[in-house]
Amino acid sequence: MPYVVCLIGPDCQEKEQILENLPQALGPKGLKTGIIKKKQNLDKAPPDTLELAEKGFVLKAQAKEKTLPQLLEAFFSEHDLVLTTAHDQAKKAKLELVLSGNPGQDPGVRAYISEKPIDSGKPTFSPTDLAGLAEFVAKEVMPEKEPARVRILLSGERIPIKGFVQDIIANAIRAMVASLRSGDKPGRLEVFIDK
Structure with a gap:
């Protein structure tokens, strides 16, 4: 079963770019990474529709029909890591995007992504520093191989x-x-x- 890291914070273009580009930065670390994201612009789809994307392959599934463990088993069994924006309430390791103001109080946050330093004792990465963020995820967030x-x-x-x-x-x-x-x-x- 892959390890799950949630990307939390405001829904915005920066968050989408991080979610879509971080898997490429994790590739050289030896991590096969998939993503699960909320489908944006839900004009024709119900609000619980998820979009799963991995290397351009897109599959739609109903959140009410699949729990996170079922999604992982069904679509990501060969992955080392799954990044998700669709399961921000899950008790998983989290990376929080902070665009302005103060970060939230989620105890699962392992690092912040922000243009400004955050005085929290946790690392802060610029949204453009995907190489640094990938290094942190690979070394500090991912558990030892089982x-x-x-x-x-x-x-x-x-x-x-x-x-x-x-x-x-x-x-x-x-x-x-x-x-x-x-x-x-x-x-x-x-x-x-x-x-």
Whole structure:
């Protein structure tokens, strides 16, 4: 499951640009990043419509039909990180855009994005300093990599597996695949078994 960082603050062009351009700045850090954003200009769509975008691919989904964990599982299972403006109430790490005045009081804020310094004890990045913000997210916000996790789906339904059993399955499959030609390359390993 990817790590989630919420971009909060006023809905504006600067926020949209940060959301759309930060994934590119995170790419050299080795992070595959997707975005979930609220659909703007909702003239023909209901207000709970979300727009999911990743590398130009756009998919529309109803927020009431998908919880954040369901969206992550369905569309972002191969990502390391998802940036979202659609889930600002979630208890996730947050980056707050402050255009004027004082920042909010959300305890989840890890850094501010502002043209002016903010006296909070937390780092402040200029909206144009995406390289610095990406470095901060990669080193200070992202958790340490967890051991490989195994997911088993039977006819689309996920079967719960305890961590210890996941480790056994992952290690056994890795050992078998490593003995195959080109099986020792690093990367995501997928195994499909049809019953």
